[in-house]
Structure formats: structure tokens, C-alpha cells
Amino acid sequence: MLEVQGVTRMFGQKAAVDNVSFSVDRPAFIGIIGRSGAGKSTFLRLMNRLTDASRGEIRVDGHEILSLRGARARQWQSSCAMIFQQFNLVPRMDVVSNVLHGILNRRSTVQTMFNLWPRADILKALEILDRLGIAEQAPKRAEALSGGQQQRVAIARALMQDPKIILADEPIASLDPMNAQIVMDTLKRINEEDGRMVIANLHTLDTARRYCDRVIGMRDGRMVFDGTPEQLSTKVARDIYGADTSFNESATSTSIPEDTTADRAYARLMLS
Incomplete structure (x- = not known):
């Protein structure tokens, strides 16, 4: 389904992504971890065609996408949604208009200028918002929502594209633990229920272990780990992050403490 072969992105003499290769044969949930500057975001931008590769190939269902230009590149971006x-x-x-912007490239200039949307598209946007538990926020301005709600609006906008692949670049980095859990649960449901591949850059090991089918570790642009969450030991993590024995992964945990019963009940309510 996805084949990455020798993908490299050079900035001057420095390789931001250095000879990355892996393949995925099913719509799995893939987590990419590594310290800042490891090349995680650059790799997702390469996949989404927001930047060009220096060399290498990325094939999706047998079609090479790094060479796409113009309308064909934009068509690919509709099939490969990006969450930031x-x-x-x-x-x-308003929220529903933000969601509808997921299909903005399918609209004419006149329709875009006057914010004209077919009833079917509006109903679809509302259905997606309802699925994500935020339908009541549809008429509000996006700026009036909490961070977790805004990220779910961004996910709804991505789903509006009906993509094969969802790329999420640090989707919970600016969220508190409760909202981080809600957003990650949402992405996991989309992966499992819709059969969409999700590739997410993550900054916490507990999140990668809990949600991912497979974890890829990057360091200085290169892949240094490719395995299951169970194989992601503290020793392996130290190697990925270039840390010594003082490295303590619990300091970056996004887990909700077990005694926050009210918070857990609220999270379940938001996802029901």
C-alpha cells in the first residue's frame, strides 16, 4: 500500500531526511518519534508534497507521488490529508465553514468568493462534526473553541477530503493530557473504523505505545528504529533520542492519572 524507498531531502549540505526506506501493506497506525530536528516533520511534508525530495521514491498503491506536479499533486493532496x-x-x-475548506480545491472561484456550498456538502460536514462529538460547535467561530476542540475541527476538515491517508504532525503537542487523549482516541477510531492509514509524528513514548501498530524512530534524519510498540524499550528510546541513562520518559507522559475519575468520565462522554 505504501512503499518508501531511499527518500532524502537535502538543505544545502545537510540531510534533513536521509535515505529513509520502509513499507506498509495495510492501513495501519504508524507513529514516528524522535527529538526536534530529527526529520519527522520534513518527512510528512515530503509525503504531502509540500516540499520536494532530493532523491528517492514514495509509492502509494503502486503510484509514485514525489514526481507529481500541478493538478496531479493537488489531487494527491486531497487523498493525503494533513493535520498540523x-x-x-x-x-x-465558523466551524462548519472551516470543515468545508477541506474540499476548497474542488470549488470554482466564484463559489469560493461567495462562500457557496451545496446542501449535501454542508450536511456531510455536520455529520463529521457530530461523529467527532462537536456538532454543537458548528456555528461558532473557530477561535472560540478550546485547543482540543479546534484540533478535532482540523480532523473533521481532513475527513471532509475523504483521504486514503491522514498525516498528523505533532497533533497533541500543544494540548493538555485529557484533550490529547480525546484527539488520539479520535484518530485511532478513524484508523480502525474507516480503514484509513494514519501516520503521526509524536513526542511522547507512552502515546506511541498505546495507539500505534508500528513505531519508526528517527535521529538526525535517519531511521534508527522500526518495530512494534512492545519493542520500544527505554534503552531503545535512549538511542533514538541520543540520551544518556538520566533519560526519564515519565517526564513527557501524556497519561491521565488514574485517580481523575471525573476527567475520565468527561473524556468518555465527549467520545460517545
């Missing part, structure tokens, strides 16, 4: 750490919503625009 900072949400990238239009703050003063």
Missing part, C-alpha cells in the same frame, strides 16, 4: 500542531484553522470563520 497549530490546527491551521481560520480563527474568525
